[in-house]
Amino acid sequence: MGDNKIVVIGMGYVGLPTAAIMADAGFDVHGVDVNPATLQVLNAGGCPIGEPEVTRLVTGALASGRLKASDAPVTGDVFIICVPTPITGDKRADVSIVRSAARTLARYVKKGDLVILESTSPVGTTEHTVGEELAAQGFDIREDLDLCYCPERVFPGSTISEIVENDRIIGGLTPRAAARASALYARFCSGGRLETTAAIAEFSKLMENTYRDVNIALANVFGHIAEAAGIDVNDAIALANRHPRVNVHKPGPGVGGHCIPVDPWFLVDGFPEQTGLLRQSRAINDGQPHHLWTRVKSAGVPIGKVAILGAAYRGNLDDARDTPAGHLIHALEADGVNYAVHDPYVSNFRMHDGRIVPVGIDLAQTLDGVDGAIIMTDHSEYRGLGPDAFAGMAGKLIADGRNLVDRRALTAAGFTVIPVGAPLLRPSATPSCADEEGGKVATPG
Numbered sequence: 001m002g003d004n005k006i007v008v009i010g011m012g013y014v015g016l017p018t019a020a021i022m023a024d025a026g027f028d029v030h031g032v033d034v035n036p037a038t039l040q041v042l043n044a045g046g047c048p049i050g051e052p053e054v055t056r057l058v059t060g061a062l063a064s065g066r067l068k069a070s071d072a073p074v075t076g077d078v079f080i081i082c083v084p085t086p087i088t089g090d091k092r093a094d095v096s097i098v099r100s101a102a103r104t105l106a107r108y109v110k111k112g113d114l115v116i117l118e119s120t121s122p123v124g125t126t127e128h129t130v131g132e133e134l135a136a137q138g139f140d141i142r143e144d145l146d147l148c149y150c151p152e153r154v155f156p157g158s159t160i161s162e163i164v165e166n167d168r169i170i171g172g173l174t175p176r177a178a179a180r181a182s183a184l185y186a187r188f189c190s191g192g193r194l195e196t197t198a199a200i201a202e203f204s205k206l207m208e209n210t211y212r213d214v215n216i217a218l219a220n221v222f223g224h225i226a227e228a229a230g231i232d233v234n235d236a237i238a239l240a241n242r243h244p245r246v247n248v249h250k251p252g253p254g255v256g257g258h259c260i261p262v263d264p265w266f267l268v269d270g271f272p273e274q275t276g277l278l279r280q281s282r283a284i285n286d287g288q289p290h291h292l293w294t295r296v297k298s299a300g301v302p303i304g305k306v307a308i309l310g311a312a313y314r315g316n317l318d319d320a321r322d323t324p325a326g327h328l329i330h331a332l333e334a335d336g337v338n339y340a341v342h343d344p345y346v347s348n349f350r351m352h353d354g355r356i357v358p359v360g361i362d363l364a365q366t367l368d369g370v371d372g373a374i375i376m377t378d379h380s381e382y383r384g385l386g387p388d389a390f391a392g393m394a395g396k397l398i399a400d401g402r403n404l405v406d407r408r409a410l411t412a413a414g415f416t417v418i419p420v421g422a423p424l425l426r427p428s429a430t431p432s433c434a435d436e437e438g439g440k441v442a443t444p445g
């Protein structure tokens, strides 16, 4: 099969690594992006994504000449759309970027080409949005072309291995289209290839991320119950998860990133009557930063300035898109509380509203003189922190949104600790009912 010339629309977190992997596998790849800054970096042989394995593949692909990038498509055998699918301010799906990408590429597509949408999209987008734009150029989208939905598999931090090794869902508008895309992915993916229809593929991708969101919401509700009941939710979860059919997720300070807080809304938008549970889960997860801050305020300790530990939405990443820390900042500002942010990975922290927030890399400096510290991200640097790390604080309050610190040592040293999913621990030489010793579970051997 002559599917060797690939055009990838969108050089972001999904399109760029995909283009680089395909170039590395021997394809001739042309990347397209509308952002001049991205093109400038790529055309200078660099990589706008900091993840080391992505950088290695992208710079190698550019140096080999098998990956090129520009602001307009070229003709090819295969077109892969990897553009953002955001939600609007009122939580409606916005597929306008997919539509405009499809409209642009439709002018370069010829009879017999394969067109693939990878962007996470509402059910029906491949056929109705991409398909409409191709049909507008006179193509019969089942006869003249092969059109597919193949959901992206990007997990920041392990982008390349997830793209290459995960099973790939291949949803064809026709079985012929699915078989052709499956043969294409076989050339750079080692996981299984699961052929289905485009609509089922779209739905299954939304299902994956919605499943995660609803389960995190459930864990957060279990956390609220444990806080009220005076027990530690983690001890209960550790026991429940010993059951062969139970997998309770982790409660935390909120759900961030580019996928989980967005994708359930595509289902809510399309199916408002069936999705009350999804809406409620979103509300619970969105409420977590505020919930943690409310618990800090209820501790009865004066707080004029706090240190926020972690700007990234998930641990050991430099990615702060839609991060819970941003929502915490809004709550602090609403209450007139000052803050300083620390993160070992994030240097450019752009808030949801576009503001750039300064981030410190020296933990002791960030903590110096603050009244309280709030841990928002599960960076390994915060795991097991004890009194020495927090010695420079003016106050002695720590809210631990990820349950990382050494509670016993901290309370013994006079700190008040607010763990997520467990009651507030007062400073004490003798641990009381609800803290460390209460209901402790032996680690599974």
Ligand code: SAJ
Pocket: 120, 152, 153, 154, 155, 156, 208, 209, 212, 216, 219, 249, 250, 251, 252, 253, 254, 255, 256, 257, 258, 259, 260, 313, 314, 315
């Ligand atoms: N989180 C919790 N508790 C948990 C798990 C996660 O509070 O038990 C939080 C994280 O801290 C983070 C947020 O949820 O703030 C989202 O993190 P995540 O680990 O769910 O992952 P994402 O958003 O980086 O990537 C997800 C993944 N989807 C699934 O695991 C089903 C990834 O595999 C997808 O490729 C990605 O969405 C995507 O691009 O769709």
